[in-house]
Amino acid sequence: MLLQEAEKTDKILEKALEGERISKEEALLLYEEGDFLKIQFVARALREKVLSHKYASYTMFRVVNYTNYCNVECSFCSFMDEIGSGKGYVLSKEDIVEKMEFAAKENADQMFLQGGVYPDLKFDYYLDVLSAVKSRFPAMHIRAFSPVEIINMERLTGLSLREVLLRLKEAGLDSVPGAGAEILTERMRNIISPKKASVSEWTRAMETCHEVGLLGSANVVFGSEETKEEVIEHLNVIRESQDRTHGFLSFIPWTFQPQTKRFKIRMVPTHEYLKVLGICRIFLDNIPHIETSVMVLGKGVGQLALYSGADDVSSVVIEENVLRSFGLKSEEEATRFLAGAGFTPKRRDLLYNYDKYPDYIPTGKETSYMNLGAS
Template sequence: MNLSSFSLNPNDPADAVLIKATEGKRISPSEALVLYKDADFLKIQMVARFLREKIRPHTEASYTMFRVVNYTNYCNVECNFCSFMDEIGNGKGYVLSKEDILQKMDYAVEEGADQMFLQGGVYPELPFSYYLDVIRTVKAKYPKMHIRAFSPVEVINLETITGKPLREVLQILKEAGLDSVPGAGAEILTERMRQIISPKKASVAEWVRAMETCHEVGLKGSANIVFGSEESEEEVIEHLQVVRDLQDRTGGFLSFIPWTFQPQTKRFKVRPVPTHEYLKVLGICRIFLDNIPHIETSVMVLGKGVGQLALYSGADDISSVVIEENVLRSFGLKTEKEARKFLQEGGFRPVRRDLNYAEVSSPLEVA
């Protein structure tokens, strides 16, 4: 791709940052802020696309096949944006048995999934043996199933209920069959926003400690940002800085996923994010997070139109086909056939991948 046709002007402060990024140099948080506040959206998109090509040719985009299993909706964290949780003790919530979960995975396997994404509320009454039992049961039936599970706030709960050091808890889970972790529940990693979003959730330092320990014991995964509330542009960049610094230490993030809040409750003010701003932030993620290889877009949350544009704006992956979603309103692709068609219509060769981003063959591939 030739950047010269976009006539970046070295004397323009925002263009100068973009030129620096195309030269493979790391940009600073204050330079990222210049991009957010002042840069031409189309120029960011162009540079982000240029950088994306170093990871995957612009003619290809990847997807994967996992099933989300939300094992319980009982939760004591009470995030202000969340309509999924039920208060512990109200008798209206649920806890899935290992048999329920196996049944869901049987269906997911029939649909072509080879990975399970296990997440739930924070429910201290649920014993540690439950988590181990679920993982072992799924692995016993499907030894090759990749299991990604538990956001930082959930692993911190397991540390509390077992009374064991977090590292030991994670090692036990890993031995039981846990393969990787989502860096979920980050939303915006600044203390001010955590007070607004979820005062009872793990602090920024706790989130980092949990993820760092996961990475140290060999549980790699993803991280995300959810924006479109009362966060400032500075706080978005601060979040990216927290993630980049951690990645410099551990190298444990394989991907990063920016998406936006959906209106779920009256307790939480959601700001509709214009498409160009979402794509701008996504492009900044690609440029700023120079140590994280893959940038995913969430077709499930943002829809197909934005998802397709995102693949031209720095994202190289659309995450998973959505076999089941309970927490968010889903605009997602429901079958592998649909995902492949979506990518082909967008001008990409669909590349099926596993959760470590290795290409795997799809039964739908035409020889």
């Protein structure tokens, strides 16, 4: 790296360390030319302001994919079945409650409900599912429906988006995942999923959720044909949206995983993933929590991410159908994993409340759990 560029990136990092906001151009320069270790150092220092380095957090939820019928046809998706193919499924509210019975026995108190976009399902189906889960498990937190699903409900009902969300909330919806964002530039959306919500539809849906009190998360998924500029542009869309509504509690950088032959992925090197994660921590100065996804990236990368700006490992996932899973499958596995990485595990809910869970008590099995690099 040229000395001149190094001086520039050092200045950007100093500015971030002092709590000053960095620009899009500066973030891009960090991605292109920034020193990996210096970025990790600054990201770690900024993480400390949110959660002491002594701790790393996790939560316990069950994923329920209520249907795999979908008309959006994202090129990377191996989960969907074409509507009318007769090969897919729709879960009844009874099936869903039964799945949650199992999850509750496994100590999960959070639910993540998501599915394909299936216009044949009536709006009452969604309301009934939410009410059925809430009446069986009143304390279960329900996070559900990505922007593309919510927009489908808006079209289906002819109601305003706000009214749709208020009715879902009344039925039991507690928060929303900012899912389906992938890369928020129109060029990439046309390549990956032309039928999915556009950038403006995605932000309209998320901001309306925040306005009615449905908070949640956002993510970026990279490792396809996107440019570095587009990754930073995506972060900027999220940061500007957050400035308006303050509804994103956390941000999760992921990489695309091989799922279909139709979709060409670029295997992102670990150091690049960790560098982007560090830049997320630095650039997204208005989002408190940065999560790493152990489920997608594996345990080795997950542990390193906790030293690169992340304060959370996303979750213990009881079920996941959409993605290949390396995830943490039980609370014991999560606490051993975090303690083995040198942290005191801290359980949280999907709104980042820590206080309702007791402090972790060491079991003595922590240190020999895994070696670096194992997935």
